Amino acid sequence: MSEMIDIIVDSQTYKVENGSLLIDLLIREKIKVPYFCYHESLGADGNCRMCMVEIEGQKRPQIACDTLVKPGMEIRSTGANIEKVRTNILELELINHPVDCPICDQAGECSLQDFYMDYGLHNTKVTIAQKVKHNKHIDLGSNVMLDQERCVLCARCTRFTDQITHTHELGIIGRGDEARVSTMPGRKLDNPYAMNVVDLCPVGALTSKDFRFTQRVWFLKTANSVCHGCAKGCNIYIDHNIMKYKDDVIYRFRPRRNDAVNGFFMCDEGRLSYKELQENRLISPLLNGEEIDEKEAIVKAKNLIEKCKNEITIIIDANLYTEEIEAILAFAKELGARVCSPKEIYMDESFQDDLLRCANRAANAQTIERLGIDTNEPNPSNLIINFNHPQDFKATSLISFLTHNRPCSGLSLPIAAYSENEGTLTNIDGITQKCEKAVYKNKPIPTILEYLQKVRA
Amino acid sequence: MSQNMREGSITSDRIKVTTRHGNSFKDKLYLPAIYDGVKVTFKHLFKNLNNINEIDTMRYPEEQPQDISSRYRGLHRLTHRADDSIACVACFMCSTACPAKCIFIEATTREDGKDEKMPASFFIDTLECVFCGYCVEACPCDAIRMDTGIFALTGNKREDFVMNKEQLLSYKGAFGEECSCARD
Ligand code: SF4
Numbered sequence: 059m060s061e062m063i064d065i066i067v068d069s070q071t072y073k074v075e076n077g078s079l080l081i082d083l084l085i086r087e088k089i090k091v092p093y094f095c096y097h098e099s100l101g102a103d104g105n106c107r108m109c110m111v112e113i114e115g116q117k118r119p120q121i122a123c124d125t126l127v128k129p130g131m132e133i134r135s136t137g138a139n140i141e142k143v144r145t146n147i148l149e150l151e152l153i154n155h156p157v158d159c160p161i162c163d164q165a166g167e168c169s170l171q172d173f174y175m176d177y178g179l180h181n182t183k184v185t186i187a188q189k190v191k192h193n194k195h196i197d198l199g200s201n202v203m204l205d206q207e208r209c210v211l212c213a214r215c216t217r218f219t220d221q222i223t224h225t226h227e228l229g230i231i232g233r234g235d236e237a238r239v240s241t242m243p244g245r246k247l248d249n250p251y252a253m254n255v256v257d258l259c260p261v262g263a264l265t266s267k268d269f270r271f272t273q274r275v276w277f278l279k280t281a282n283s284v285c286h287g288c289a290k291g292c293n294i295y296i297d298h299n300i301m302k303y304k305d306d307v308i309y310r311f312r313p314r315r316n317d318a319v320n321g322f323f324m325c326d327e328g329r330l331s332y333k334e335l336q337e338n339r340l341i342s343p344l345l346n347g348e349e350i351d352e353k354e355a356i357v358k359a360k361n362l363i364e365k366c367k368n369e370i371t372i373i374i375d376a377n378l379y380t381e382e383i384e385a386i387l388a389f390a391k392e393l394g395a396r397v398c399s400p401k402e403i404y405m406d407e408s409f410q411d412d413l414l415r416c417a418n419r420a421a422n423a424q425t426i427e428r429l430g431i432d433t434n435e436p437n438p439s440n441l442i443i444n445f446n447h448p449q450d451f452k453a454t455s456l457i458s459f460l461t462h463n464r465p466c467s468g469l470s471l472p473i474a475a476y477s478e479n480e481g482t483l484t485n486i487d488g489i490t491q492k493c494e495k496a497v498y499k500n501k502p503i504p505t506i507l508e509y510l511q512k513v514r515a
Numbered sequence: 516m517s518q519n520m521r522e523g524s525i526t527s528d529r530i531k532v533t534t535r536h537g538n539s540f541k542d543k544l545y546l547p548a549i550y551d552g553v554k555v556t557f558k559h560l561f562k563n564l565n566n567i568n569e570i571d572t573m574r575y576p577e578e579q580p581q582d583i584s585s586r587y588r589g590l591h592r593l594t595h596r597a598d599d600s601i602a603c604v605a606c607f608m609c610s611t612a613c614p615a616k617c618i619f620i621e622a623t624t625r626e627d628g629k630d631e632k633m634p635a636s637f638f639i640d641t642l643e644c645v646f647c648g649y650c651v652e653a654c655p656c657d658a659i660r661m662d663t664g665i666f667a668l669t670g671n672k673r674e675d676f677v678m679n680k681e682q683l684l685s686y687k688g689a690f691g692e693e694c695s696c697a698r699d
């Protein structure tokens with residue numbers, strides 16, 4: 059680690075590591091600077107020229123993303139001069155831009171729109187009869203749609219496939235007006251992390267085929283959560299919305315930055331797992347496949363538990379929140395029940411890679427281990443109470459608390475999914491993280507904690 | 516609560532006490548006041564009987580208003596492009612601007628090569644609508660207008676007042692300018 063030095067930005071002194079990138083300081087200190095091509099995960103590329111600042115003693119403005127800080131530097135990030143430079147660069151950017159905002163999914167979270175409002179609002183000096191035409195709505199594969207006209211050629215997407223996934227599917231071809239992003243002829247964008255380019259793209263050139271046209275982004279509400287796709291526990295935003303007269307629905311997952319866990323990214327399978335989460339939910343209690351009343355179901359459950367006392371096995375899904383697992387353990391102790399959480403079903407070696415995805419597909423497997431819960435198959439017993447474990451079990455009697463509908467004999471009771479509930483998870487590296495409650499259903503489904511209370515009463 | 520406020524928060528120098536009227540014998544009789552009122556009514560009656568063509572009111576619905584201008588905010592319509600297809604691109608600007616939140620749009624991909632997006636369904640609940648015209652102002656495509664000149668809607672049930680895409684497209688503009696000026 060090199061020494062810390064003082065530099066001055068807008069007449070204020072900041073401590074910063076000698077030789078680090080100026081833009082990192084500006085971003086860290088939340089000093090407003092527009093940029094397209096720089097990204098903290100991809101490093102400097104210096105191609106968009108949006109990030110200009112004035113440096114004392116230098117004749118011309120310099121780009122902040124490729125400037126290393128030196129002792130005694132004096133930077134100006136605001137002022138008429140630099141803002142004029144930014145307006146001019148923006149004007150060049152917009153000459154051939156289609157300004158598709160009404161039909162562009164990025165509108166509302168678009169850097170180009172934001173910078174235009176901050177530094178643009180100019181009358182253009184360049185008027186051309188016809189803007190340069192490129193291809194629109196090209197299906198790149200992996201749920202990514204490309205609009206070459208909206209692209210600002212920042213090369214974030216190509217650098218992602220080069221530096222992060224090392225799959226090199228995307229490149230910029232042609233020169234000048236002709237320059238555009240493309241895949242190799244006949245090749246598709248195809249890697250398990252491909253959809254991250256949609257988040258990386260600062261404009262609407264790359265949009266998600268899955269999310270496209272479902273919602274305008276300004277309607278969405280966001281909650282912080284953690285992906286339940288595997289034991290890595292990538293941090294996510296859950297974007298959801300209640301349309302008027304409708305129910306709360308999740309429209310997309312987006313990765314949330316956490317340098318200790320997932321950095322800026324998440325895998326596509328995790329990103330799309332919001333669908334499975336909402337489809338085919340169990341909403342009413344079932345007895346051998348027949349719908350029954352909730353009160354009746356709880357009485358039935360109580361009677362069964364009473365009848366089979368001391369011959370009960372409780373099975374816990376390793377995706378439940380730590381709070382739920384602990385409450386179930388306490389409940390099991392009261393009943394004198396055996397507890398287990400068979401592990402085999404969660405293991406999927408083919409899912410593992412060296413970026414984020416890991417072979418253990420249970421989000422809270424670490425907590426199961428920490429609490430010393432048996433991970434072998436259960437012994438035969440009179441009554442099995444299954445708390446959402448994905449496996450099917452055989453027993454004389456069966457009570458299953460399930461988030462999703464599946465053919466099950468015995469008594470099934472619906473429970474809230476993780477998005478409708480809050481709690482903590484510990485990931486494979488032992489990092490404990492909190493998930494907020496995101497979804498508020500019009501008719502809430504009870505959580506495990508609520509059921510335990512009812513069964514005890 | 517109001518008692519407290521009078522005693523506590525408002526000081527006496529800020530209270531203006533007005534004397535109550537109507538306590539005299541003449542007021543309590545009521546008859547002089549009724550006479551005054553009826554006098555006005557009859558004055559107008561005789562004036563109008565003498566001059567029946569100058570009356571300010573209109574015998575609606577037999578007689579229809581003739582002075583609806585192009586700025587009048589009547590029932591909405593969705594405009595067309597030159598080739599008669601829908602102009603709306605389902606950008607949701609109107610429903611975002613709508614203070615009554617009564618525009619319900621579902622977007623889908625447009626396949627005919629014009630733009631990429633169009634509404635799969637488009638509903639306006641005219642019972643919730645306050646006819647403010649913000650939707651027209653907000654539309655970047657001149658796809659929604661309130662220039663049908665239709666000011667009276669009738670129906671037998673609430674659902675009759677929820678206009679769907681086909682209905683909104685079928686209304687004609689009452690003042691020329693059939694097509695959208697912003698989409699071709
Ligand atoms: S990329 Fe941004 S500026 Fe361009 S059309 Fe999309 S929202 Fe508008």
Ligand code: SF4
Pocket residue numbers: 208209210211212213214215216239258259260261263264
């Ligand atoms: S597609 Fe997006 S990320 Fe890729 S170069 Fe163009 S603007 Fe940048």
Ligand code: SF4
Pocket residue numbers: 609612613614615616617618639643644645646647648649650651
């Ligand atoms: S006129 Fe006003 S209330 Fe009615 S749909 Fe338009 S924006 Fe909404």
Ligand code: SF4
Pocket residue numbers: 160602603604605606607608609610620653654655656657658659
């Ligand atoms: S009517 Fe206009 S504002 Fe409303 S969705 Fe259609 S194009 Fe957008």
Ligand code: FES
Pocket residue numbers: 092093094095096103104105106107108109121122123124
């Ligand atoms: S961010 Fe510095 S040149 Fe693009």
